[in-house]
Amino acid sequence: MPVNLSAPDPAQLRPVAGVRIGVAEAGIRKANRKDLTVFLLDEGASVAGVFTRNRFCAAPVQVCREHLARGAGIRAMVINTGNANAGTGAEGLVRARATCIAAARQLGLSPEQVLPFSTGVIMEPLPLERIEAGLPAALADARIDHWARAAEAIMTTDTVPKAASRRILIDGVPVTVTGISKGAGMIRPNMATMLGFVATDAAIAPELLPALVRQLADASFNSITIDGDTSTNDSFVLIATHQAAHARIDTLDSAAGRQLVAALTEVARELAQAIVRDGEGATKFITLRIEGGADEDECRRVGYAIAHSPLVKTAFFASDPNLGRILAAVGYAGIDDLDQTLIDLHLDDVHVATQGGRHPAYREEDGQRVMKQAEITVRVGLGRGNAAATLWTCDLSHDYVSINADYRS
Amino acid sequence: MPVNLSAPDPAQLRPVAGVRIGVAEAGIRKANRKDLTVFLLDEGASVAGVFTRNRFCAAPVQVCREHLARGAGIRAMVINTGNANAGTGAEGLVRARATCIAAARQLGLSPEQVLPFSTGVIMEPLPLERIEAGLPAALADARIDHWARAAEAIMTTDTVPKAASRRILIDGVPVTVTGISKGAGMIRPNMATMLGFVATDAAIAPELLPALVRQLADASFNSITIDGDTSTNDSFVLIATHQAAHARIDTLDSAAGRQLVAALTEVARELAQAIVRDGEGATKFITLRIEGGADEDECRRVGYAIAHSPLVKTAFFASDPNLGRILAAVGYAGIDDLDQTLIDLHLDDVHVATQGGRHPAYREEDGQRVMKQAEITVRVGLGRGNAAATLWTCDLSHDYVSINADYRS
Numbered sequence: 001m002p003v004n005l006s007a008p009d010p011a012q013l014r015p016v017a018g019v020r021i022g023v024a025e026a027g028i029r030k031a032n033r034k035d036l037t038v039f040l041l042d043e044g045a046s047v048a049g050v051f052t053r054n055r056f057c058a059a060p061v062q063v064c065r066e067h068l069a070r071g072a073g074i075r076a077m078v079i080n081t082g083n084a085n086a087g088t089g090a091e092g093l094v095r096a097r098a099t100c101i102a103a104a105r106q107l108g109l110s111p112e113q114v115l116p117f118s119t120g121v122i123m124e125p126l127p128l129e130r131i132e133a134g135l136p137a138a139l140a141d142a143r144i145d146h147w148a149r150a151a152e153a154i155m156t157t158d159t160v161p162k163a164a165s166r167r168i169l170i171d172g173v174p175v176t177v178t179g180i181s182k183g184a185g186m187i188r189p190n191m192a193t194m195l196g197f198v199a200t201d202a203a204i205a206p207e208l209l210p211a212l213v214r215q216l217a218d219a220s221f222n223s224i225t226i227d228g229d230t231s232t233n234d235s236f237v238l239i240a241t242h243q244a245a246h247a248r249i250d251t252l253d254s255a256a257g258r259q260l261v262a263a264l265t266e267v268a269r270e271l272a273q274a275i276v277r278d279g280e281g282a283t284k285f286i287t288l289r290i291e292g293g294a295d296e297d298e299c300r301r302v303g304y305a306i307a308h309s310p311l312v313k314t315a316f317f318a319s320d321p322n323l324g325r326i327l328a329a330v331g332y333a334g335i336d337d338l339d340q341t342l343i344d345l346h347l348d349d350v351h352v353a354t355q356g357g358r359h360p361a362y363r364e365e366d367g368q369r370v371m372k373q374a375e376i377t378v379r380v381g382l383g384r385g386n387a388a389a390t391l392w393t394c395d396l397s398h399d400y401v402s403i404n405a406d407y408r409s
Numbered sequence: 410m411p412v413n414l415s416a417p418d419p420a421q422l423r424p425v426a427g428v429r430i431g432v433a434e435a436g437i438r439k440a441n442r443k444d445l446t447v448f449l450l451d452e453g454a455s456v457a458g459v460f461t462r463n464r465f466c467a468a469p470v471q472v473c474r475e476h477l478a479r480g481a482g483i484r485a486m487v488i489n490t491g492n493a494n495a496g497t498g499a500e501g502l503v504r505a506r507a508t509c510i511a512a513a514r515q516l517g518l519s520p521e522q523v524l525p526f527s528t529g530v531i532m533e534p535l536p537l538e539r540i541e542a543g544l545p546a547a548l549a550d551a552r553i554d555h556w557a558r559a560a561e562a563i564m565t566t567d568t569v570p571k572a573a574s575r576r577i578l579i580d581g582v583p584v585t586v587t588g589i590s591k592g593a594g595m596i597r598p599n600m601a602t603m604l605g606f607v608a609t610d611a612a613i614a615p616e617l618l619p620a621l622v623r624q625l626a627d628a629s630f631n632s633i634t635i636d637g638d639t640s641t642n643d644s645f646v647l648i649a650t651h652q653a654a655h656a657r658i659d660t661l662d663s664a665a666g667r668q669l670v671a672a673l674t675e676v677a678r679e680l681a682q683a684i685v686r687d688g689e690g691a692t693k694f695i696t697l698r699i700e701g702g703a704d705e706d707e708c709r710r711v712g713y714a715i716a717h718s719p720l721v722k723t724a725f726f727a728s729d730p731n732l733g734r735i736l737a738a739v740g741y742a743g744i745d746d747l748d749q750t751l752i753d754l755h756l757d758d759v760h761v762a763t764q765g766g767r768h769p770a771y772r773e774e775d776g777q778r779v780m781k782q783a784e785i786t787v788r789v790g791l792g793r794g795n796a797a798a799t800l801w802t803c804d805l806s807h808d809y810v811s812i813n814a815d816y817r818s
Contacts, residue, residue: 055747056740056765087733089750089766122733123767227719229734230741310636310719310805311813318814324496324531325638331465332639338464341498356465357498358532396719398810404720405727405806 001159003285003374003394005277008163010148014176016199018042018241022141023153026134028127029082029120034153036134038103039077039197040142045241047074047115048209050217052234058086059096059126060116061233067100070112077197077237078103078138079117080131081156084193086232087123095126102132106139119156119182119193119233151180154195157403158183160278164270166263170256173246175202177263181221181271183278193233196221196271202260203242204249212252212261213238220268223300224392226279227400228308238264276392281399284316285375288391292344292382298335299389302380305333313396316376321367323352330380342383348376410568412694412783412803414686417572419557423585425608427451427650431550432562435543437536438491438529443562445543447512448486448606449551454650456483456524457618459626461643467495467602468505468535469525470642476509479521486606486646487512487547488526489540490565490591493602495641496532504535511541515548528565528591528602528642560589563604566812567592569687573679575672579665582655584611586672590630590680592687602642605630605680610650611669612657621661621670622647629677632709633801635688636809637717647673685801690808693725694784697800701753701791707744708798711789714742722805725785730776732761739789751792757785 019041026036041047049068051061067074078099085092100114107114118126151161165178179198198216217236242248249257277285288306293299306312309329315322323345330343345353350366353359370376428450435445450456458477460470476483487508494501509523516523527535560570574587588607607625622645630645651657658666686694697715702708715721718738724731732754739752754762759775762768779785 054737054740055744056736056749056752084733087736087762087766089764092766122737123762229718229720229737232733232737232740308717309638310809311638314810314813317810320814324493324641327465327496328463328531328638328641331463331641335464340465343465353496353532355498357496357501396810397814398807400719401723401726401805401807401810404723405729 001283002278003282005160005274007160008148008151013147013163013165013178014167015144015147016176016178016241017201017243018045019199019239020142020144021146021150022138022143023146023149024134024138024141026080026130028080028130035081036131036138037079037150037153038135038138038142041075041239042241042243043073043075045074045239046206046209047237047239048213049235049237050213052231054230054232056087056232058084058118058233059088059092060085060118061235062093063096063100064115064235067112067115072110072112074115075109075113076103076107077115077117079154079195081154082120083118083124083126084120084122084233085118085126088125092126095128098128099131102135106135117195117235119154119195122232147178147180154180154182156182157280158278162271162274162278164267166267168259168263170202170244170259171246173244175244175246175260176200177267179267179271181275183275193231194221194275196236196268197239198264198267199239199241200260200264201241201244202249203244203246204240204260208252209238209240216264216268219265220272223390224272224276225304225307226276226394273392276394279394280403281397282394283397284395286316286393286395287377288393289377289379289388290382291379291388292384293387294385296387296389299387300391302330302333302335302382303389303391305329306378307391307393310396316371316395317397319368319371321347321364321371323347323367326378327353339383344381344383346379347371410692411687412691414569414683416569417557417560422556422572422574422587423576424553424556425585425587425650426610426652427454428608428648429551429553430555430559431547431552432555432558433543433547433550435489435539437489437539444490445540445547446488446559446562447544447547447551450484450648451650451652452482452484454483454648455615455618456646456648457622458644458646459622461640463639463641465496465641467493467527467642468497468501469494469527470644471502472505472509473524473644476521476524481519481521483524484518484522485512485516486524486526488563488604490563491529492527492533492535493529493531493642494527494535497534501535504537507537508540511544515544524646526604526644528563528604531641556587556589563589563591565591566689567687571680571683571687573676575676577668577672579611579653579668580655582653584653584655584669585609586676588676588680590684592684602640603630603684605645605677606648607673607676608648608650609669609673610653612651612653612655613649613669614657614659615649617661618647618649625673625677628674629681632799633681633685634713634716635685635803682801685803688803689812690806691803692806693804695725695802695804696786697802698786698788698797699791700788700797701793702796703794705796705798708796709800711739711742711744711791712798712800714738715787716800716802719805725780725804726806728777728780730756730773730780732756732776735787736762748792753790753792755788756780
């Protein structure tokens with residue numbers, strides 16, 4: 001059961017002018033399942049992406065990086081589920097490129113104008129012939145109002161499709177931001193990958209996109225964690241079609257720029273948080289706010305140490321205010337000169353620890369009350385400076401083990 | 410159920426001349442449970458230790474470090490279970506020191522000749538008065554043949570007491586190495602700590618001990634992991650009483666030195682591996698052998714990335730040869746210039762992956778066969794150099810979640 005998350009209302013997902021989406025059942029791993037999605041972008045669209053830092057990155061990630069660097073103008077994206085095309089060696093690269101060639105041929109493009117994405121089983125050959133056979137149906141299906149359909153088609157072990165949409169006015173002109181994502185956890189049957197796609201029709205200088213997509217990722221997809229397993233295929237792509245009729249945004253440090261960044265950040269964050277809410281076996285949605293760090297990096301390290309501690313995660317699952325486990329995780333986060341006598345810990349409004357020890361006024365029933373909630377904020381003060389960071393994670397439940405221990409079927 | 414581990418036969422645990430051990434029921438957390446242990450060392454014994462790297466280290470760890478640095482000649486150790494005296498602030502330090510003062514008074518020693526160790530609940534005040542009240546009984550119980558009794562008394566959520574013993578001949582003189590340990594996982598009810606104590610009657614230059622204890626720890630307790638949670642209290646102590654009548658060992662780079670190191674390493678490793686075999690919920694004992702690294706440090710990082718991956722651990726629990734998860738963990742271990750096309754993976758004798766992809770001869774049923782075993786060796790080749798490292802870990806099962814999610818009772 002996802003935590004406070006339900007399927008998006010298709011009527012709320014506004015189309016983005018210049019982006020058409022089609023899906024098909026290609027039978028990549030299972031029959032009768034939408035598993036192939038294409039995005040078609042009008043000429044002139046700009047695309048930027050951030051990809052997994054896993055050195056064992058999947059073949060499609062390598063091809064995406066190449067094609068984005070080529071700068072030929074991306075016009076199509078092909079996304080398959082059921083097979084991650086990771087751990088597939090040189091042949092995997094050949095098949096990722098062949099996917100682009102097949103789409104390019106049918107669309108009258110050059111292959112480097114196509115980006116491939118794969119999510120699913122690792123270490124099995126990509127069934128290229130099924131993707132090639134499925135492409136015509138996916139292309140024929142392309143429409144601007146197919147965002148909800150795509151959110152469903154890119155799911156693997158997600159239990160709920162994930163999509164978000166915002167409309168803002170820039171210079172009185174409506175501008176749309178719409179996106180979809182799919183789940184983290186590299187999961188049964190060996191499903192790999194978090195994918196996120198966000199598009200806007202805003203008119204924005206194309207050279208701003210590469211930095212913008214990194215900024216958005218840091219505020220969203222790079223600030224969540226389910227189980228600490230960085231997938232081989234993680235990808236987040238930002239598309240700008242430039243079709244809205246407002247004056248072009250040439251710097252993000254302008255009123256219009258800030259407006260657009262705010263809307264993009266909201267959408268990216270909602271999509272990222274949806275992944276946590278639908279984390280494998282999740283029963284709690286936990287916000288980790290680390291304050292008082294010497295720099296943001298150490299705040300994030302502390303946050304990840306807490307978020308990845310199986311002991312902390314199982315305590316949340318049990319609604320057990322076993323909060324020494326959080327202090328212990330702070331202690332091993334890798335800050336060598338950490339002074340434990342400055343550490344402060346809040347659970348929502350409850351002051352649990354101060355100066356590295358239990359707060360005199362802390363009562364276990366107060367901790368217990370907060371731990372029973374479905375949404376909890378953990379606030380850690382490091383007492384070292386003014387930097388802060390926020391991460392989102394979930395608990396570790398019996399269902400997580402069941403989901404990941406089931407034999408691939 | 411621990412993996413291939415049973416309680417030690419007390420008759421096999423040879424006493425170490427110069428070391429007496431007593432235990433008592435002090436009612437620290439629960440009634441009718443041996444929870445207080447004292448080690449009494451003859452005058453002239455040498456002691457060295459390595460302690461948790463957790464910056465949120467427990468009060469007794471801080472006092473141990475101080476007293477060992479003082480060099481007054483350690484003559485006693487006091488170990489309590491039921492309470493970790495961690496996350497207890499300034500008052501925790503006062504109580505750890507008071508424990509030493511109480512023992513010193515009864516033994517006619519100075520407090521800095523006593524080392525305190527605590528394991529149990531975090532963030533609760535150490536019940537000093539119960540320790541003080543229990544000390545006379547523990548001291549009265551002291552005998553040289555109480556190693557098995559101590560192995561039992563230091564247990565927390567361990568299901569089996571852990572002890573090991575070796576006898577070797579140096580210059581024809583019998584030399585004994587005996588030790589005990591207790592479990593990793595920082596656990597219900599919030600139990601913290603891995604503890605290891607190894608003693609020998611070997612005559613060895615005292616100044617060799619500090620480096621020797623680190624060397625032994627690296628080959629044993631620092632090469633295991635259950636869940637990646639570094640406890641606030643981890644301690645490993647090496648005692649040499651020098652009472653054996655062989656010629657004193659003045660360098661480890663001698664026949665006698667190497668003999669002694671080998672026996673000490675065997676005992677320390679057996680004790681460390683016993684902790685993994687009795688890991689919370691463990692059903693598999695896994696040896697990770699990382700080879701072909703540029704240096705040992707990166708081999709260990711890769712090993713820990715695999716050992717800490719919940720996805721890898723649940724796959725072992727399920728006996729599922731879902732081995733792409735191992736490759737993915739190698740990829741995110743933090744080796745920036747890793748070349749995935751050089752990665753090699755064996756599961757026991759089965760060659761799973763070569764050049765970063767599935768080995769042509771690999772068949773899933775072969776992987777399945779190995780995954781069903783209770784003991785499995787994973788061998789990863791990095792193709793970068795000649796360094797190697799070995800780690801030991803266990804799987805992640807439903808029982809791990811149950812043990813750690815149970816409310817502290």
